[in-house]
Amino acid sequence: MRIKYLFAILAFSIAGCGQESTQEPVEGRGAETANWWDDLPRAEWSAYERVLADEAWFEVYRVFPDVYAIYEPRQFEEVISFLIVGEERALLFDTGLGLAPLAPVISNLTDKPISVLNSHSHYDHIGGNHEFEDIAGINVPYALARQAGAPNDMVREFISGDWLPEAPPGFDADTYQIEPYEIDGFVRDGITIDLGGVRLEVLHTPGHSPDSICLFDRANRRLYTGDTFYLAPLYAHLEGSDFDQYAATAARLAALTPDVDHLMTSHNIPIADADNLQAMADGFAAIKNKSAIGIETDGALEYSFDGFSIIAPNDRD
Numbered sequence: 659m660r661i662k663y664l665f666a667i668l669a670f671s672i673a674g675c676g677q678e679s680t681q682e683p684v685e686g687r688g689a690e691t692a693n694w695w696d697d698l699p700r701a702e703w704s705a706y707e708r709v710l711a712d713e714a715w716f717e718v719y720r721v722f723p724d725v726y727a728i729y730e731p732r733q734f735e736e737v738i739s740f741l742i743v744g745e746e747r748a749l750l751f752d753t754g755l756g757l758a759p760l761a762p763v764i765s766n767l768t769d770k771p772i773s774v775l776n777s778h779s780h781y782d783h784i785g786g787n788h789e790f791e792d793i794a795g796i797n798v799p800y801a802l803a804r805q806a807g808a809p810n811d812m813v814r815e816f817i818s819g820d821w822l823p824e825a826p827p828g829f830d831a832d833t834y835q836i837e838p839y840e841i842d843g844f845v846r847d848g849i850t851i852d853l854g855g856v857r858l859e860v861l862h863t864p865g866h867s868p869d870s871i872c873l874f875d876r877a878n879r880r881l882y883t884g885d886t887f888y889l890a891p892l893y894a895h896l897e898g899s900d901f902d903q904y905a906a907t908a909a910r911l912a913a914l915t916p917d918v919d920h921l922m923t924s925h926n927i928p929i930a931d932a933d934n935l936q937a938m939a940d941g942f943a944a945i946k947n948k949s950a951i952g953i954e955t956d957g958a959l960e961y962s963f964d965g966f967s968i969i970a971p972n973d974r975d
């Protein structure tokens with residue numbers, strides 16, 4: 659058995675989970691959004707120091723002295739992974755799309771031992787998992803099922819047409835898939851991951867997906883939100899999403915606002931203001947009490963708020 663740097667003491671039994679596994683998550687996502695790349699480059703990135711500027715696919719930014727944002731701006735998701743570097747070890751929070759090798763990029767950023775933890779296991783956050791040895795996850799069936807990866811025919815849509823206007827050098831659309839990987843240690847709500855000088859509290863925040871987590875760096879007042887919050891449409895309507903859980907998660911996170919300055923978000927731009935947490939909670943509450951009005955989109959209802967929207971299933975009671 660390999661030495662586990664970070665998660666060896668966190669292993670828990672696989673038995674006893676209550677949530678249902680679901681089918682493939684990312685339906686109806688907006689590839690029909692014409693010319694989405696017209697928003698690029700997003701001005702917010704210019705505030706951060708770009709490093710490894712010769713990288714062909716990833717754009718890497720040092721957003722804090724100990725935090726790198728690894729951005730993939732040439733595919734519709736504009737997904738962002740974060741490398742958080744402590745004195746003893748580093749945590750890679752998500753591994754992106756898997757369109758280009760990520761491990762060599764990470765090894766150019768730190769020589770600390772790397773552990774991967776996913777904000778959740780939608781395809782655009784786990785694509786590079788297979789390149790890493792130590793992978794932690796949350797013990798819910800949804801996350802366990804995603805270890806199998808996803809074959810080419812399940813992810814082909816996301817590299818077709820407007821989804822991928824510019825592929826990485828050497829990329830082969832016919833062989834692209836989400837490679838299988840193995841979770842070798844579990845985290846759960848309430849535990850703290852100590853990287854040496856950086857402590858990250860794990861929050862299980864279901865709603866967008868059953869396995870969504872946030873990481874709270876309380877000392878530095880940063881909350882890594884994954885897909886639970888970013889400044890764009892929030893997906894509460896996907897297969898595996900749960901609107902009421904999402905609303906409860908939003909309320910829980912809003913209560914953290916006094917202790918947070920920066921939301922570290924996983925799409926489009928890396929940092930958003932913590933006041934958005936209360937706005938998100940208020941948005942969910944307004945949808946629940948029917949004081950917000952939704953516009954039909956993709957067979958669901960989109961409710962617009964200041965700087966973000968919430969897409970909810972239209973069959974809620």
Ligand SMILES: [Zn+2]
Pocket residue numbers: 778780866867885
């Ligand atoms: Zn997602």
